[in-house]
Amino acid sequence: MGSTATRSSGRRQRSATALAPVPPTRFDQRLKEILAHATDVFCQKGYEGASMRDLSRASGMSLAGLYYYFESKERLLFLIQKHTFSTIVRRLKARLEGVDDAEERVRIFILNHLEYFLANQQAMKVLSHEAEALKNGFASELAAIKREYYRICVGLLDDLKRERELQFSTRIAVLSLFGMMNWIYTWHNPRVDADAEAIAREMGDIFLQGVMTGGRGRGR
Amino acid sequence: MGSTATRSSGRRQRSATALAPVPPTRFDQRLKEILAHATDVFCQKGYEGASMRDLSRASGMSLAGLYYYFESKERLLFLIQKHTFSTIVRRLKARLEGVDDAEERVRIFILNHLEYFLANQQAMKVLSHEAEALKNGFASELAAIKREYYRICVGLLDDLKRERELQFSTRIAVLSLFGMMNWIYTWHNPRVDADAEAIAREMGDIFLQGVMTGGRGRGR
Numbered sequence: 001m002g003s004t005a006t007r008s009s010g011r012r013q014r015s016a017t018a019l020a021p022v023p024p025t026r027f028d029q030r031l032k033e034i035l036a037h038a039t040d041v042f043c044q045k046g047y048e049g050a051s052m053r054d055l056s057r058a059s060g061m062s063l064a065g066l067y068y069y070f071e072s073k074e075r076l077l078f079l080i081q082k083h084t085f086s087t088i089v090r091r092l093k094a095r096l097e098g099v100d101d102a103e104e105r106v107r108i109f110i111l112n113h114l115e116y117f118l119a120n121q122q123a124m125k126v127l128s129h130e131a132e133a134l135k136n137g138f139a140s141e142l143a144a145i146k147r148e149y150y151r152i153c154v155g156l157l158d159d160l161k162r163e164r165e166l167q168f169s170t171r172i173a174v175l176s177l178f179g180m181m182n183w184i185y186t187w188h189n190p191r192v193d194a195d196a197e198a199i200a201r202e203m204g205d206i207f208l209q210g211v212m213t214g215g216r217g218r219g220r
Numbered sequence: 221m222g223s224t225a226t227r228s229s230g231r232r233q234r235s236a237t238a239l240a241p242v243p244p245t246r247f248d249q250r251l252k253e254i255l256a257h258a259t260d261v262f263c264q265k266g267y268e269g270a271s272m273r274d275l276s277r278a279s280g281m282s283l284a285g286l287y288y289y290f291e292s293k294e295r296l297l298f299l300i301q302k303h304t305f306s307t308i309v310r311r312l313k314a315r316l317e318g319v320d321d322a323e324e325r326v327r328i329f330i331l332n333h334l335e336y337f338l339a340n341q342q343a344m345k346v347l348s349h350e351a352e353a354l355k356n357g358f359a360s361e362l363a364a365i366k367r368e369y370y371r372i373c374v375g376l377l378d379d380l381k382r383e384r385e386l387q388f389s390t391r392i393a394v395l396s397l398f399g400m401m402n403w404i405y406t407w408h409n410p411r412v413d414a415d416a417e418a419i420a421r422e423m424g425d426i427f428l429q430g431v432m433t434g435g436r437g438r439g440r
Contacts, residue, residue: 046349049268129266129349131406171413172422179403180396186351187395202392210430 034059035083038076043122047077047130077130078138084123085145088116092152102160103208109156110207111200113181118196124185150174160211168211177207254279255303258296263342267297267350297350298358304343305365308336312372322380323428329376330427331420333401338416344405370394380431388431397427 037059041050052073056063070076092112099105117124134142153174160166180203193199257279261270272293276283290296312332319325337344354362373394380386400423413419 046266046268048266128406168426169422172419173426175403175407176400176423176426179400181399182403183395183399186348193391199392202389203396206388206393206396206430207426208430209433210426210428213429213433 031079032083034061034070035076035080039080039122039126042077042080042126042130047073047126047133074134074138077126078134078142080123081127081130081134081142082145084116084120084127085142085149088112089145089149089152091116092149102156102163103212105156106160106208107200107204109153110177110181110204111197114184114200114203115196117181117185118188118190118199121185121188124182128182128185153177157211164212166212173207173211180207251299254281254290255296255300259300259342259346262297262300262346262350267293267346267353294354294358297346298354298362300343301347301350301354301362302365304336304340304347305362305369308332309365309369309372311336312369322376322383323432325376326380326428327420327424329373330397330401330424331417334404334420334423335416337401337405338408338410338419341405341408344402348402348405373397377431384432386432393427393431400427 038055041054041058044050045054050073052063052066055073055076056066059066061069070079092109095108095112096105099108154170157170157173161168161170184199187193188199194202258275261274261278264270265274270293272283272286275293275296276286279286281289290299312329315328315332316325319328374390377390377393381388381390404419407413408419414422
């Protein structure tokens with residue numbers, strides 16, 4: 001690692017002795033590595049089945065260090081989930097900027113989601129499987145980020161409905177779309193399957209034609 | 221799963237004392253109960269996190285009895301998965317019989333899948349989460365059943381493509397459809413959401429219009 005640097009920077013932040021700004025990149029990098037190792041472990045053993053000892057072994061950080069910096073297994077899971085959703089939402093917002101066409105905006109949503117998750121399939125599995133593992137404060141903070149992401153998608157589909165005068169259940173449509181996209185962690189094989197862009201186009205076709213066809217007053 | 225026959229013959233083989241056939245319903249009922257309890261436990265603790273002791277406690281069967289009849293935690297998981305897929309495939313085949321219209325057959329597939337899984341949401345979660353937990357013989361036997369189910373869906377979509385002269389990637393379409401349907405275990409709330417029939421109609425509309433619209437030579 002660079003464990004010395006990280007550790008000392010982390011400790012300095014905690015003890016409020018750091019007068020000079022600590023270069024962020026090194027700590028960020030180490031944090032990212034630890035979260036990646038923890039993601040591996042949760043992915044393999046499940047959240048319940050994984051111990052702090054497993055996480056320590058995988059990340060190469062001492063058990064004491066892990067408790068010191070992360071406090072608990074739950075906090076590690078929380079950080080993984082928070083990091084994932086925050087990154088996706090940030091990228092999405094940047095990509096949507098300046099794009100007005102409602103259909104195109106839905107396509108951007110799909111591509112952004114698939115691109116991130118195909119590059120981070122293990123994170124996706126952990127997110128899917130351990131969605132209910134967090135409790136209390138962690139759970140509510142994460143729920144807020146997830147809700148924001150969900151609502152962006154609802155907003156995009158409501159815009160599309162308004163613009164094209166469509167009628168469909170936004171809830172079912174949004175959740176169908178998430179299902180189509182998220183299920184990919186169970187089947188995508190980079191050796192035989194197309195990349196995120198091609199799959200986003202294909203799924204975008206199915207989904208958009210699905211909600212946009214016969215949509216005026218379609219049975220709901 | 222032919223459980224009745226399997227089981228009573230199993231007991232006969234083991235103890236060789238049961239000369240008269242054991243009434244099937246009683247055993248089936250008890251097996252179903254134990255599998256349901258095991259499903260609960262796997263659902264809550266994950267396969268890795270669950271112990272035979274947990275399974276014994278939940279099912280009210282002694283630990284010794286559990287080992288005697290089921291041999292291992294893995295076999296219990298296998299039986300849950302096998303029971304689920306066998307039931308779905310059996311019901312699907314019965315429902316497809318005598319139906320010729322390709323679109324209607326896809327709708328039947330969707331309804332059959334959603335109906336079963338909304339009635340057995342915990343089984344669905346265990347199937348999704350523990351898809352890779354089985355090894356060797358159990359894994360390959362289950363893979364064969366799942367492959368059959370997957371291929372039925374591929375066949376239905378290929379028929380639709382042929383009949384309507386559509387062009388789309390069957391693989392992406394099938395896996396998108398499974399995603400839409402399977403993801404439901406993460407969000408369906410019987411107090412606010414519609415029942416299987418209404419959701420099957422809505423998802424069927426999105427999916428079928430999606431693959432059937434602009435399908436002649438659509439970009440792939």
